[in-house]
Amino acid sequence: MKRRVLIIGAGLAGCYLATQLQTSCDVIIITKGTRNDSDSMLAQGGIAAALATNDSPAQHAEDTLAAGQYHNSLAAVEQLVTTGPSLISQLIKQGMTFDHQANGQLDFGLEGAHRHHRILHANGDQTGAALTSFVQQQVQQIHWLTQTTVLELIVKEHQCCGVLVRHSNTQKTEILPADVVVLATGGLGNLYPYTTNDATVTGDGFALAQRAQVAITDMAYVQFHPTLLMINHHCDGLITEAIRGAGAHLVDENNHRIMATFPQQDLAPRDVVARQLTAWQAQGHQLFLDISPVSNFEQRFIGVTANLDRRQIPFRQTQRIPVQPGAHFMMGGIRTDLNGQTSLPGLFAIGEVACNGVHGANRLASNSLLDCLVSAAKASQTIKDGPNLLQPLNLTALALQPQRSGPITQVSVPSLTELQKRAWQQLGIVRQPAALHDFLNWLAPYQLSKLCPAQLTDSQLTVVNLGLCAQLIAKSALAEPTNLGANYLVRES
Ligand SMILES: Cc1cc2nc3c(=O)[nH]c(=O)nc-3n(C[C@H](O)[C@H](O)[C@H](O)COP(=O)(O)OP(=O)(O)OC[C@H]3O[C@@H](n4cnc5c(N)ncnc54)[C@H](O)[C@@H]3O)c2cc1C
Incomplete structure (x- = not known):
């Protein structure tokens, strides 16, 4: 058999x-x-x-x-x-x-x-x-x-x-x-x-x-990709790193090159680029990818071009794409x-x-x-x-x-929007021990690990599974002795 x-x-x-x-x-x-x-x-x-x-x-x-x-x-x-x-x-x-x-x-x-x-x-x-x-x-x-x-x-x-x-x-x-x-x-x-x-x-x-x-x-x-296409605070797809490989630069609204002082510049590792973009954004700047150095952009990046056209981004005139870091890979x-x-x-x-x-x-x-x-x-x-x-x-x-x-029953779980908002603020690109503890304390009363998947609706199951992952991330981040790669904690002195 x-x-x-x-x-x-x-x-x-x-x-x-x-x-x-x-x-x-x-x-x-x-x-x-x-x-x-x-x-x-x-x-x-x-x-x-x-x-x-x-x-x-x-x-x-x-x-x-x-x-x-x-x-x-x-x-x-x-x-x-x-x-x-x-x-x-x-x-x-x-x-x-x-x-x-x-x-x-x-x-x-x-x-x-x-x-x-x-x-x-x-x-x-x-x-x-x-x-x-x-x-x-x-x-x-x-x-x-x-x-x-x-x-x-x-x-x-x-x-x-x-x-x-x-x-x-x-x-x-x-x-x-x-x-x-x-x-x-x-x-x-x-x-x-x-x-x-x-x-x-x-x-x-x-x-x-x-x-x-x-x-x-x-x-x-957790790897955060530096360049998601952002329109009205909503992510509408990925802007592949290969475009930076072909010569594009990360700039702000004043055309200032954000990664110019880093050894590998725009092609530094993703954690480095994502953190620098986050810091720049926190100072009130907007983030763009300047594609003017890229030859034959539309022929080489057919999928990205189609997506930009679908979203009516005027990249042909501006030579810029609005971007934002976001969660990409575990x-x-x-x-x-x-x-x-x-x-x-x-x-x-x-x-x-x-x-x-x-x-x-x-x-x-x-x-x-x-x-x-x-x-x-x-x-x-x-x-x-x-x-x-x-x-x-x-x-x-x-x-x-x-x-x-058994049948699906009434259970109390947070909304997906609330979970995501807190995850972004407290388990995001730059973390702090106190925020990680706050997150765990907020989620603990829901006792997610005790809920039976077969008794949850599909949308509740999504929240519960993501919530369990979030707890694993927070606990792991707190347990890591030093900052390394994508795990970056600002520790209180
Ligand atoms: C936009 C984007 C661009 C990327 N670009 C690149 C790139 O250029 N090069 C590169 O190397 N990597 C890239 N990555 C990363 C890479 O695509 C992924 O890491 C890789 O494809 C993961 O493959 P996988 O088979 O492990 O999982 P996936 O391809 O994610 O497949 C997971 C599957 O499991 C199913 N599933 C999940 N939960 C359940 C469940 N409970 N029951 C039944 N089915 C379930 C899902 O529906 C899905 O079919 C990119 C990722 C994204 C999102």
Whole structure:
């Protein structure tokens, strides 16, 4: 009998894993929305890999470690930079098309804190959609469960042996047994009011793991992207860093170059740029990206141009785009080994929800799509070799305990708007211990960890999951002894 593997999440990590397992295992991808709802589909800049002739994995590793402030796991970085290029070459052989220069060579872009042009991109700035769709087309022998939300992990005798799901259309819950469960649920950007993340990316994987007492690490390290498109205090998409790689500058309303005094200027690591922009904004300045130095902007950044046109931003006349930092990526997450195995047997985590230490204290731009491929490839090898569990498990023994199921009841949770507002002020780019304590004291009376997911509405569940993530971030930030990368505390003297 084939092993049954439940993959939670339809982004690049989950779908790439499915391609690796589809012939040897019985694979089901469960996803909250449609196949198109994920951060992977939104990725713009590209995927980093040392494939250019003047580049090497060792140099890619050095840049990854420097951006991560050497908080990274050396073994995980080594695995990323050495395994990644061959996985990309395989995808190219299978027919994935990245952008080329006129001479037929692959066109490598540049992004912050990379010493080389090493970012492969597809359809200009629509790499994520091109790559994820390509991988999804390779997934043919699996079963899809869309519009289905995983509410809880089923754990028996210290082994993950399935999940509890709720189907959006019927609101019916169901237990799905499995030999292996893989969390590929992405990050938690929607904890913050300004975010680049897809609406379905609401920290569920971290909350699922926490409820099952699975080890989670480094949650203080939230990456804020310096340049979200801002219109009337609302974020309307990402302005990719590749535009700064192509020569654009961050300026204020007086055309003053905000990053001019920093060693890497506009291409400094994201935490450095986001903090400087926040400080500048706090002095009452507005923030813009000056695109006048970028040649062929509209041809090179097709997706961004279309978005700017959709929002009627007069960038052709002004050569400026209004920007603002916002939540983008989670470096921490469910602790895994190099094969994606978590602290709970039978449970794997890959992609953004996982933390094998590869990103350290600050992710290097365009390393995340690469990590999706590498972490999925490594997990697939271990999963194929793992034991079959389904036969010996008695399914009736998996029935939920009575107090954890039942009809949706009245519960008291904060509003999403209030949670996001407080998270931005107290768990944002620059933090203070007193504010972190205030945040924890405010949330504690809601006793979020005691609420039963099956008894919550979908919107309550979103708030509860994000609230649990927020508590993990606050506690982790308070526990970190020093400021490093994205975790920046102003400590009272
Ligand atoms: C706008 C934007 C631009 C980016 N640009 C780049 C880039 O150029 N290069 C780069 O390397 N990285 C980039 N990133 C980061 C990168 O896209 C992500 O880190 C990566 O795609 C995460 O992939 P994933 O498969 O781990 O998760 P995701 O792609 O986020 O997929 C998570 C999936 O899980 C599903 N899900 C969540 N919870 C549940 C649940 N409870 N039940 C069922 N399903 C659930 C979601 O609906 C989704 O399908 C960007 C991110 C954003 C938001």
